[in-house]
Amino acid sequence: MSGKTILRTLSGSILCAVVAAGLLAGSLTHYSYDRQFREAPNATPSALHPLGTDSLGRDLLARLAYGTRVSLVLAPAAALLATLIAGLFGGIAGLAGGWSEKLILSAADLSMALPLLFVLIALRALLPLDVSPLISVVATFVTLGALGWPASLRVVWAAARNLRNSDFLLLARASGCTPARILLRHVMPNLRPVLFAQFWVSIPLFVLTEATLSMLGLGVMEPLPSWGNLLKGLEDFSAVRANPWMLSPLVLLVGVVVCFQLILPAEEALT
Amino acid sequence: MDERELDPRLSSASREAIRKEHRLQSGLISYYGTYLTRAAQGNFGRSEWLERPIAGLLKERFPLTLRSVVLGLLTAWAAALFLSLAALYSRGWFLDLTGTLFSGLLIALPGAVVALLAMYFRAPVFVAIGVVTFPKLFRYLRNLLLHAYEQPYVLAARARGVGQARLLLRHVLPLAAPPVAALLGVSISMAFGAAIPIEALCDSPGIGQLAWLAALNRDLPLIVTLTLLVTLVTVAANSAADLLHQRAQ
Numbered sequence: 001m002s003g004k005t006i007l008r009t010l011s012g013s014i015l016c017a018v019v020a021a022g023l024l025a026g027s028l029t030h031y032s033y034d035r036q037f038r039e040a041p042n043a044t045p046s047a048l049h050p051l052g053t054d055s056l057g058r059d060l061l062a063r064l065a066y067g068t069r070v071s072l073v074l075a076p077a078a079a080l081l082a083t084l085i086a087g088l089f090g091g092i093a094g095l096a097g098g099w100s101e102k103l104i105l106s107a108a109d110l111s112m113a114l115p116l117l118f119v120l121i122a123l124r125a126l127l128p129l130d131v132s133p134l135i136s137v138v139a140t141f142v143t144l145g146a147l148g149w150p151a152s153l154r155v156v157w158a159a160a161r162n163l164r165n166s167d168f169l170l171l172a173r174a175s176g177c178t179p180a181r182i183l184l185r186h187v188m189p190n191l192r193p194v195l196f197a198q199f200w201v202s203i204p205l206f207v208l209t210e211a212t213l214s215m216l217g218l219g220v221m222e223p224l225p226s227w228g229n230l231l232k233g234l235e236d237f238s239a240v241r242a243n244p245w246m247l248s249p250l251v252l253l254v255g256v257v258v259c260f261q262l263i264l265p266a267e268e269a270l271t
Numbered sequence: 272m273d274e275r276e277l278d279p280r281l282s283s284a285s286r287e288a289i290r291k292e293h294r295l296q297s298g299l300i301s302y303y304g305t306y307l308t309r310a311a312q313g314n315f316g317r318s319e320w321l322e323r324p325i326a327g328l329l330k331e332r333f334p335l336t337l338r339s340v341v342l343g344l345l346t347a348w349a350a351a352l353f354l355s356l357a358a359l360y361s362r363g364w365f366l367d368l369t370g371t372l373f374s375g376l377l378i379a380l381p382g383a384v385v386a387l388l389a390m391y392f393r394a395p396v397f398v399a400i401g402v403v404t405f406p407k408l409f410r411y412l413r414n415l416l417l418h419a420y421e422q423p424y425v426l427a428a429r430a431r432g433v434g435q436a437r438l439l440l441r442h443v444l445p446l447a448a449p450p451v452a453a454l455l456g457v458s459i460s461m462a463f464g465a466a467i468p469i470e471a472l473c474d475s476p477g478i479g480q481l482a483w484l485a486a487l488n489r490d491l492p493l494i495v496t497l498t499l500l501v502t503l504v505t506v507a508a509n510s511a512a513d514l515l516h517q518r519a520q
Contacts, residue, residue: 112457113505115464117382118498121486125494208381212468215383218486234387235472250384257379 011259018256022068031062034223044243051245054233058223064249067225071207072256074141079202081145086152087195093153094160095187105157111150116209119147124218133224140219144206152198159194163187197264204260211253227253306492310499320490328481328493329500336470336477340462343400348458350401351408355416359443360435370413374406382465386472396466396475403465404458411454419446452516456509463501 021028041057043049051060093104123143131139163169172186207227213219214228215235222229230249233239240246281289309316315325358366380388382403389399419425420443428442466479474480478497485493 113460113509114498114502115460115505117464117467118482118494118501121467121482122491122494122498125486125489125491204379208379211381212383215381216468216471216483218483228381228383231381231384234384237391253381254376254379258375261375261378 008263011262015256015259015263018068018252019072021065022072025062025065025069028065029059029062031059033063033066033225034058035062042239042243045245051248052243054246055236055239060230060246060248063225063230064252067227067230067249068252070137070220070224070226071210071228071253074137075144075203075206075210076199078141078145078148078206079199081142082148082202082206083152083195083199085146086149086156086198087191089149090153090156091160091183091187091191094157094162095164095183097161097164101157104153108150108153108157111147112154116147117212120144120209120213121216121218123147124213131221133221136219136221137224137226140210140213141206144209148202148206148209152202155198156191156194159191160187163190200260200264204257207253207257306495310496315496316492318485318490318493320485320488320493325493325496329478329496332476332478332481333500335475336463336466336479339395339397339400339470339475339477340459340466342397343465344404344458344462346397346401347405347408347462350405351412354409355413356439358413359416359420359439362435367413370409374409377402378406378410381468383468383472385465386469389469390473396469396473396477399469399473400462400465403469404461407461408454408458412451415447415450416443419443422446448519449516452512453509455512456505459508460501460505463504 035058037043037049037053037057037059039057040049040053041055043053043057045052049059049061051064053059054063089104089108093101120143124139127136127139169182169186172182177186210219210226211228211231214226215232217232219228220226227249231253233246234250306316313326315329317323318325318328321328354366354370358370377385385399385402388394389396389402425438425442428438433442463479466477467483468479469475470477470479471483478500482494482497484490485497
């Protein structure tokens with residue numbers, strides 16, 4: 001095995017372990033993520049609380065496990081949404097050409113010029129202040145997915161445009177394939193690696209954006225934990241100095257994003 | 272209903288004024304129509320939360336953000352260009368690996384965490400903006416330059432005995448110039464986006480912080496104006512890069 005394969009296998013196993021830990025959060029810890037131990041705020045690690053507690057006395061391990069579930073289930077869901085939008089419209093633009101291509105591409109260019117974070121917080125501001133945590137989670141990731149498509153769209157468009165004039169599509173058309181069949185049997189299998197690559201690169205992007213949004217108080221609402229929400233605890237420097245284990249959400253997040261980058265599919269699918 | 276209508280201190284006339292304003296804003300298209308006509312005349316309306324004209328707020332806060340963004344971008348571009356060119360120049364694995372590892376680690380940090388680090392080390396705002404934009408620039412530049420370096424005509428030039436420095440400056444960089452110019456526009460958009468968490472957490476009174484406060488206080492006119500302003504700056508920069516590229520050709 002080459003060094004690169006070993007690295008990719010290792011990253012893959014780490015990712016699987018983290019996802020599994022998030023899904024099995026209930027059996028990792030028997031505390032709930034919002035149970036407060038009022039007598040022990042900012043506690044250092046002990047047998048009762050392996051990572052200590054936060055400023056409100058909530059068990060950090062429980063919050064980390066449930067936060068991992070929120071972040072690592074919803075970021076891929078948002079990436080799937082963004083990839084579907086990019087695939088649909090990028091595919092149409094690349095294959096159909098003409099005015100629909102111009103329209104879709106200019107829409108994508110315009111959206112790319114809009115700074116994502118500005119639009120995200122503007123949309124988030126439309127929601128009322130007192131939404132339930134569950135709605136805030138769904139709203140955060142749906143807006144991420146609904147806005148995160150323009151860069152992927154251009155890649156899908158370029159790949160689809162290359163297919164438009166290919167001989168095998170000409171042959172398929174000449175032999176009387178219906179448009180639906182051409183799309184499903186001839187175009188989709190060729191676009192699959194590109195779409196998968198775009199899906200894969202969107203996940204860490206959304207994980208990071210959610211973290212920034214939640215740290216600014218404009219993402220996932222308390223008491224529901226997410227990685228961004230947990231990182232908010234780092235703003236209290238003295239508490240972090242007293243209990244360095246409070247850095248564990250940051251280490252986990254950086255580790256997971258690095259793993260995502262290391263497994264990145266073949267580079268030719270990205271450009 | 273607007274929360275302000277519940278305020279008992281308001282007279283019935285003020286309440287009626289609030290309702291009238293809401294009726295005006297109710298149709299999305301007509302709202303943006305009036306908004307854009309007014310904005311074109313330099314009247315951005317009033318901030319609902321600060322109860323001040325938005326134009327004045329922008330005049331106060333935009334220069335600070337512009338300064339941080341320009342300085343941050345200069346730092347990031349200088350570092351990214353230097354590192355990627357130096358890695359190519361030395362043709363060794365050490366610089367390339369260092370740059371890749373360093374940028375890989377930085378790219379995995381959320382913008383808000385970089386802001387916290389800047390606060391902890393008391394680094395100026397522009398450094399934090401540079402740190403957020405640098406890894407993306409470096410990765411893109413490195414791939415672009417490497418791609419240009421592997422072209423057959425570069426190999427031919429090397430075979431003719433062209434020196435390494437001249438090879439990079441005269442043969443590799445010109446080929447990579449158009450995509451690098453395109454990256455310029457994208458990097459401006461990235462830097463303004465990074466300004467939101469950094470200014471918000473480092474307490475730097477620029478438009479990034481203003482956008483954050485506007486979102487927290489549900490001040491829609493203000494945040495829409497800020498978004499439009501930043502988009503305008505980005506589009507202008509992109510067009511300038513395009514023009515430069517066309518002139519060069």
